[in-house]
Amino acid sequence: MIRVLLVDDQALFRSGMRMLVDSQRDLEVVGEAGDGREAVRETLRLQPDIVLMDVRMPVLDGIDATAEIVAASSAARVVVLTTFDLDEAVARALRAGASGFLLKDAHPELVLATVRAVHGGSEVVAASATRTLLARHAEAPAAPPASLATLTPREHEILLQVARGLSNSEIAQSEFVSETTVKTHVSRMLQKLGLRDRVQAVVFAHAHGLV
Template identity: 55%
Template sequence: MIRVLVADDHALARMGLTAMLGAQPDLEVVAEAADGLAAVEETRRVRPHIVLMDIRMPRLDGIEATRRIRALPDAPAVLVLTTFDLDQYVYDALRAGAGGFLLKDAPPGRLAEAVRTVAEGHSILAPTVTRRLIERFLTIAPRDTEVLARLTDREREVLTLIGQGRSNAEIATDLLLAEGTVKTHVSRVLMKTGLRDRVAAVVFAYEQGLVRVGSAGNA
């Protein structure tokens, strides 16, 4: 069971997130926080696996709260969830140690999958954010076409879908595979390519021409 702490200064938003996540069989909301300082305090108290963090909150904003939480011993993962699709928030959140950045208009299924992905130690970004980051990275990132030869055809398919911003559940549906099988393929892709996380895999997929800017499915 993945233990989740929900931090948001809007009571209705907290209630909605708590209800939605609590309906998932493998997710349990163990605490809520109405501001960043409370999020840090509750993290120390209940020791969640992941904190779902809003950005604009009183007393302590979500960026600084993320920084403090990630500095704790045995720190949980942090997934930033916000209505503000601004580059500076993305960069600040990732620098603070967040494992993901998702917009609040994401479908419930995508949010639940993002919580699972980040809790497992992987990274995930909202597709619109990913596309902008890709456009920046492509101007400076070196190419390494030889790495693709290490992948099987199926692993290359999975890498392409990761590049399109597809979640594990969506990839499983697209390829008619069990979600557990997809997770295994994702792990092998990261291992064989030497990529750090899912975000790096997205960048790599664009670099290698598996996905083109502006033409990726959901991205």
């Protein structure tokens, strides 16, 4: 069972999301929060698998709440809920450690698929969308960290391909290796760079001017 925490300052929105999530046999809402501070508290108390996090909220916004959840080493993975006019906030949320984002008017089936995908270790933020966000609000590239030098040539190449938005199967075809091998390389690459998932790898590559 995938345990979900809903975070939004609009009770009506939370009610709708609860109905959607609880309608699925493999999902359940374990709690709700109406602001970022409550979200952090409830995440640490309930230990959900997924936190669906709104951005604009009172007391503490979703970005700062995400950063606190990640800093607390919670196993919960955060999916940011946003609107079209919050592109910069989403980019900041991804840098803060969010595992992806959804538009608040996303189709219900996409919401459900996102929850399941993120829980399974995949990322739902399209690399192309992440590139758009980072390009639109680009900062000067930071100097590459020493950890980058620990990557093998194959791992470095796979990092670049992940940053370009290629799936594991596409990378496998490009590198003439099995998809299982690609998964192993991706896992090692993330571990060496201290990254949680492919979303952070995309952000990392763009932040350090690799793509």
